Structure formats: structure tokens, C-alpha cells
Amino acid sequence: MxxxxxxxxxxxVLSGSLLAAPAATTSAAATTAKxxxxxxxxxxxxxxxxxMHARGEVVSVxxxxxxxxxxxxxxxxxxxxxxxxxxxxxxxxxxxxxxxAGDKVSVTYMKxxxxxxxxxxxxxxxxxxxxxxxxxx
Numbered sequence: 001m002x003x004x005x006x007x008x009x010x011x012x013v014l015s016g017s018l019l020a021a022p023a024a025t026t027s028a029a030a031t032t033a034k035x036x037x038x039x040x041x042x043x044x045x046x047x048x049x050x051x052m053h054a055r056g057e058v059v060s061v062x063x064x065x066x067x068x069x070x071x072x073x074x075x076x077x078x079x080x081x082x083x084x085x086x087x088x089x090x091x092x093x094x095x096x097x098x099x100x101a102g103d104k105v106s107v108t109y110m111k112x113x114x115x116x117x118x119x120x121x122x123x124x125x126x127x128x129x130x131x132x133x134x135x136x137x
Contacts, residue, residue: 051110055105057102057103059076063097079107108121
């Protein structure tokens with residue numbers, strides 16, 4: 001083959017590859033666009049409310065209504081105690097009715113639609129009264 005024929009063949013090969021390249025780019029763009037379009041149709045999971053904590057002195061306990069009222073910093077807070085709530089005094093599991101007014105508690109709860117539902121209540125140990133200092137003679 002002469003030089004002119006080789007140049008012409010090379011030109012035809014290059015022009016053919018240039019014509020095929022935009023089709024490949026278009027198909028790649030089309031495949032990446034499909035997952036993006038599918039994303040809005042995916043189901044969105046509702047976020048579970050985060051557990052919150054409160055500490056304070058017990059104002060009242062109603063074992064029949066399963067409620068516990070704790071003195072808060074600004075106002076008293078009333079918690080509905082879940083039937084599955086873990087209620088402990090130290091390492092011992094107790095019942096809601098065993099908690100007394102004046103006990104110090106730590107409450108783990110979730111707030112949903114304005115209702116605070118306790119999932120755990122820990123009764124804090126009472127601080128020992130400090131003995132008066134001995135008087136030296």
C-alpha cells in the first residue's frame with residue numbers, strides 16, 4: 001500500500017471511532033441517571049426518637065396509673081412508666097410502687113407527641129448522713 005492509502009485508512013478508522021464515542025458516553029450517562037431517578041421513590045424510614053435522661057427528686061408515684069413525677073429544674077415532670085421498664089434500686093430490680101416520694105432517681109425516657117415514657121428508672125442510693133466531727137479536748 002502506498003502512503004496515501006494508509007493515511008486514508010487511518011482517517012476512516014479514526015472517524016469511525018469518533019462517531020461511536022458519543023453513543024458510549026450517552027449510554028453511560030443514561031445508566032447513571034437511572035439510579036438517581038429511583039432514589040426519590042425509595043421508602044424513607046421514620047427516625048426513632050433518641051433516649052433522653054432526667055434526674056431529680058420524686059414528688060409522687062402512682063403505681064395504678066403507672067406514672068412517676070420528678071421535681072425538675074423549672075417544673076415537675078410526669079413520666080408514664082412503660083410496662084416493660086427496668087426499675088432498679090442498686091442492683092436489685094424493684095416495682096414502681098416501691099419508689100417513695102423524696103427518693104432521688106435517674107429516668108431514661110423517650111418523648112413522643114408530648115408524652116414522656118420511661119424505659120428505665122434507677123433509684124439512687126441515699127447519701128449517708130455525715131457524722132459530726134469529733135470534738136478534741
